[in-house]
Amino acid sequence: MPALEVLTYDPNEPNLSSTQRAAEVLIPPYRSSHRPIPLLRQLSDLRMVQLLSAGVDEWIGDVPTWVTLASARGAHAGPVSEWVLSAILAQLRQWPALVRFQDSGVWAHRRFDADTLAGKRVLILGAGSIGTAVARKLEAFDATTTLVASAAREGVHASAELSDLIPGHQVVVVTAPLNEGTRKLVNAKFLSTMDDGALLVNAGRGQIVDTTALVAELQSGRLRAALDVTDPEPLPPGHPLWGCTGVIISPHSARTVPGTNRLCYAVAARQIQEFMTGGIPSNAVLR
Structure with missing residues (x-):
């Protein structure tokens, strides 16, 4: 995606670098997606949280209302x-x-x-x-x-x-x-x-x-x-x-087949693109 800078991070690390703290969009990992929740307080410029899961129950109580929260609905x-x-x-x-x-x-x-x-x-x-x-x-x-x-x-x-x-x-x-x-x-x-x-x-x-x-x-x-x-x-x-x-x-593995991660990131990319161009992502949660 042109004009989008991608920064990687470790969801298990308690502190972000100064560069990471300037991020405006956060993508949590799919597995144990709640791990980066404590990092929210370090992201002062955060405008969007884009999940890779179909559900938002692990995040909806922690994401501030002024931050857009979107799921990967459709990918799974x-x-x-x-x-x-x-x-x-x-x-x-x-x-x-x-x-x-x-x-x-x-x-x-x-x-x-x-x-x-x-x-x-x-x-x-x-x-x-x-x-x-x-x-x-x-x-x-x-x-x-x-x-x-x-x-x-x-x-x-x-x-x-x-x-x-x-x-x-x-x-x-x-x-x-x-x-x-x-x-x-x-x-x-x-x-x-x-x-x-x-x-x-x-x-x-x-x-x-x-x-x-x-x-x-x-x-x-x-x-x-x-x-x-x-x-x-x-x-x-x-x-x-x-x-x-x-x-x-089965051990919460219904979506675990080859290609699912690619589907999740494809949906995430579309949601972020909609957000960057001033629109409301179709998977955004109404709160």
């Missing part, structure tokens, strides 16, 4: 929606059980109950770039989707309708951002409303799901789950979730 839609599809298919086609049979050297013909995605109704909590990408991919498998967001719009239901929408869906996918409206949204009451045998897929944030309530449903065998995020996270050794046979867990 492809990789994460692909993970969601793989997780749903793995659970429906019983791949965890098949791998266990394989590890034991057992030819398990007719010893497991596989299911099909065709004809399933899927409720998607979060109608942003990831949620809509999941919906598009599900159409190819002849599944029917219902999208839910904080406010209604064409083709999307409002969260106020959620309690009436849950029954009748065999899969519930969480791709919503974490905020005060979504924290513990998937609680004991929510889970009890899900159909028997339904599958919960969380690719959003771990704190959106009440872990204790989910463990109870999984241990009873009434529900199944596929989780890329957990609460707490990382999930500690010995946690009850590890022992639930009806769940598959």
Whole structure:
């Protein structure tokens, strides 16, 4: 980008150089993105914080209101929606059980109950770039989707309708951002409303799901789950979730495939370009 000077920094170092302190835009790292938060007080000329994540929950409480905060919304839609599809298919086609049979050297013909995605109704909590990408991919498998967001719009239901929408869906996918409206949204009451045998897929944030309530449903065998995020996270050794046979867990790695970092920086570059030319970045957070 012409006229843009790029300065590198170590997010683990407590002090910036005089040159670094003059920066007007800060890009935190994707992993453990909160590490540079203490550096904010040293950046007196800061005008924008551009994240590489789709969510802003780790930063929104620390960035001053006069500083533009923008996400990398859109960059993660492809990789994460692909993970969601793989997780749903793995659970429906019983791949965890098949791998266990394989590890034991057992030819398990007719010893497991596989299911099909065709004809399933899927409720998607979060109608942003990831949620809509999941919906598009599900159409190819002849599944029917219902999208839910904080406010209604064409083709999307409002969260106020959620309690009436849950029954009748065999899969519930969480791709919503974490905020005060979504924290513990998937609680004991929510889970009890899900159909028997339904599958919960969380690719959003771990704190959106009440872990204790989910463990109870999984241990009873009434529900199944596929989780890329957990609460707490990382999930500690010995946690009850590890022992639930009806769940598959990945270590917050749904977006971790080749090319995702390039997608994130491409979005970041567009956001910064919009900001430098006097516009409001499309991914800017309204506060």
